Amino acid sequence: MGFLGANAVFLGTDPDEAGYGMGWGSRTIALVSLAMVVIGCLGSTATPRLAGRVGDKTMLALGGAVCAAGFLTMTAGNGSAAPYLVGALLVGLATGIFEAVTRTLAAEVVDEDETALSVGLNELALSLGAAIGAAVIGALFAAHHSTAPGGPLTLAAFRWSWSVCAGVALLGAVVGLAFRHGTAGHGRTPVRPAQPLTRNGDAV
Secondary structure, eight states, X not given: XXXXXXXXXXXXXXXXXXXXXXXXXXXXXXXXXXXXXXXXXXXHHHHHHHHXXXXXXXXXXXHHHHHHHHHHHHHHHTTOXXXXXXXXXXXXXXXXXXXXXXXXXXXXXXXXXXXXHHHHHHHHHHHHHHHHHHXXXXXXXXXXXXXXXXXXXXHHHHHHHHHHHHHHHHHHHHHHHTOOOOXXXXXXXXXXXXXXXXXXXXXX
């Protein structure tokens, strides 16, 4: 999540001044962000069907692997337009996969009376992760500023951020492989079938 702000900065940086970036305007940057959102929505839509075939554990690991591939593509491309855009779309796809599978699992792996708590904790984790990600990216940027007063960031700042994001994504893939499904329902109180009602609304 910390990548999103850095994405706009990179795309808007003038390459004639900084030696990297695209120098694009706000409309073009917004279109890139829209493309990431659209492909993320496609990933979210496809995730439940794929999870039904290969399992939630595989989808968690796949999301981490795709995300890492996206950031590594950016790093290997050294800031060139084509690799960067391909990497950004992969990150968007992975984000959609992650958000779909984690929200589903937050409801599935707990007893019914704990669903609200589990889903709430998942949303809290997403917000906390975004805040931590933004702080980490900000720290990396602060450590790689141009020596000139008020100068732009160096390309190393972005390469470090992409590398760190790739590492975190790979860690997420490993954690996904360690995930154990099928814990929901053990010890759960069976739900009694609904009793028929009389015309007055009283149970028979």
